Amino acid sequence: MQKFDAIIVGAGFAGLRALYRLREMGKSVRVLEASGGIGGVWYHNGYPGARCDVESYDYSYSFSPELEKEWRWSERYATQPEILRYINHVADRFDLRKDIDLNTRMDRATYDEDTARWTIETGKGETISAQYLIMCVGQLSTTKAPEFPGQDDFAGEIIHSGVWPDREVTFEGKRVGIIGTGSSGMQMTPVVARAADHLTVFQRTANFSVPAANAPVSDEEDRKVKANYAERRQQALNSPTGLGFKPNRQSALDVDDAEREKVYEAAYHRLGFGFALAYHDILLSKPANDTAAEFLRRKIGALIDDPETRDKLVPKDHAFAARRPSVDSGYFQAFNRDNVELADIRAHPIVEFTPEGLRTEDKLHKLDMVIFATGFDAFTGSLLKPEIKGRGGMQLREKWAAGPVTQLGIGVADFPNLLIVVGPGSPSLLSNVMVSIEEQIDWMSDLVAHADAQGIVEIEAERAAEQAWVAHVNERAQETLYMTAASYYNGAEVAGKPRVFMPYSGGIRNYRRILQQCADDGYSGFALRRAPQKQARGQVGA
Known part of the structure; x- marks a missing residue:
């Protein structure tokens, strides 16, 4: 031994x-x-x-x-x-x-x-x-994956986002369903939407998300970071979350509406997940959290054209960041595409798989591929x-x-x-x-x-x-x-x-x-x- x-x-x-x-x-x-x-x-x-x-x-x-x-x-x-x-x-x-x-x-x-x-x-x-x-x-x-009646009868392909196949997966010419709207589902939706013939996103809980604020790293930015890397690491160590910046020590309730809007606007366009630190009490006080949640609801709503879809996609049942918020790149805008559909499975739960697709209480969704973006244990x-x-x-x-x-x-x-x-x-x-x-x-x-x-x-x-x-x-x-x-x-x-x-x-x-x-x-x-x-x-x- x-x-x-x-x-x-x-x-x-x-x-x-x-x-x-x-x-x-x-x-x-x-x-x-x-x-x-x-x-x-x-x-x-x-x-x-x-x-x-x-x-x-x-x-x-x-x-x-x-x-x-x-x-x-x-x-x-x-x-x-x-x-x-x-x-x-x-x-x-x-x-x-x-x-x-x-x-x-x-x-x-x-x-x-x-x-x-x-x-x-x-x-x-x-x-x-x-x-x-x-x-x-x-x-x-x-990973955790749901088990639905008739799942073995489905004629198409089932993939879990957390164990993605080590091969090319193509969506062209296919009707795709994504079950789950956490980070995985929100990240893949705009990508799949651009390639698939039709995409149905099955949502149980509408989720908060902020823009990823992603951008290429320029040579100048790379040199600047590396010249001060030790200081950057110390800032991360001395910050509450390890993200390198400290929360605003003011309360979200101690400033007027115009000042708070300015702070949220800046955080929304740059901080990504760090938006939750725009004020120190966002996760400590429900009234403070309500100001952040309402700002994000307005931002999310402005990205979605259809009023009925907007009403389903804007989160209303939990405080911002009480569930881990996502950071996305065009998730909400994807629902403005003609080939993207939202299925509200809280209102109309999934009943079963059929050989042709997924049946919810209100309709049969014909699909060639189902992706479980259902997360982890x-x-x-x-x-x-x-x-x-x-x-x-x-x-x-x-x-x-x-x-x-x-x-x-x-x-x-x-x-x-x-x-x-x-x-x-x-x-x-x-x-x-x-x-x-x-x-x-x-x-x-x-x-x-x-x-x-x-x-x-x-x-x-x-x-x-x-x-x-x-x-x-x-x-x-x-x-x-x-x-x-x-x-x-x-x-x-x-x-x-x-x-x-x-x-x-x-x-x-x-x-x-x-x-x-x-x-x-x-x-x-x-x-x-x-x-x-x-x-x-x-x-x-x-």
């Missing part, structure tokens, strides 16, 4: 960063990646129009000034192919591929309390041992997919039956030497996830280095600490409007999933201070042991 210091699961941005850092520390590391290529979510989400909603210069690694200088982004908001080229460039430049096993899924991981090591079994029948098991599986990597889906057994055979699925419980989003009691990157309980999807990835991995690596120096073989979250952290995460969420809407932030995206708020809404900067305080206090909330310790389940830290 092969033995390693660490096994990393996932070869996306987080997995590559963890591999680089641990290897620099002299650790023996292997990365297990179930897919045929590296890139994680950016490997699979190759649908037309896929684009990042964080500016390219900020959605990139900061650990190498040389990498920053040599890579040339072509657009302000990079497309999926360009991001995938960047990830592959990083892997080649730092010779990371030699430590990555592709097409290798972790099926099972079992903690050995006698040796303080994990035994990992793969889909290839291999058994591997490691002191640390580091989960870098991403928050949006386990967020935050926990990929963590709970393999069988992970901790002390006494406790399964992570059992531990998290009522919702995820972590210490700082990193460790879990009863699962020693298991470390989670940007999972539930961390800023993750409420932040520029690249900043969160690097922040957490550097902190975890320092923890491992501390353990090595002290002769520690077992790191385990304490039960009292993880309970306190979950309580804190929920307290911060209750200060916001996030819980007023059903979303993947709170488990509403999957039927039967526990309805708990999962990401940490206290911000990148505050989270980093908490991590630093934990380290300064000798990694408080974590039991650090020089020898393996057998315990009854549920007794850690009690």
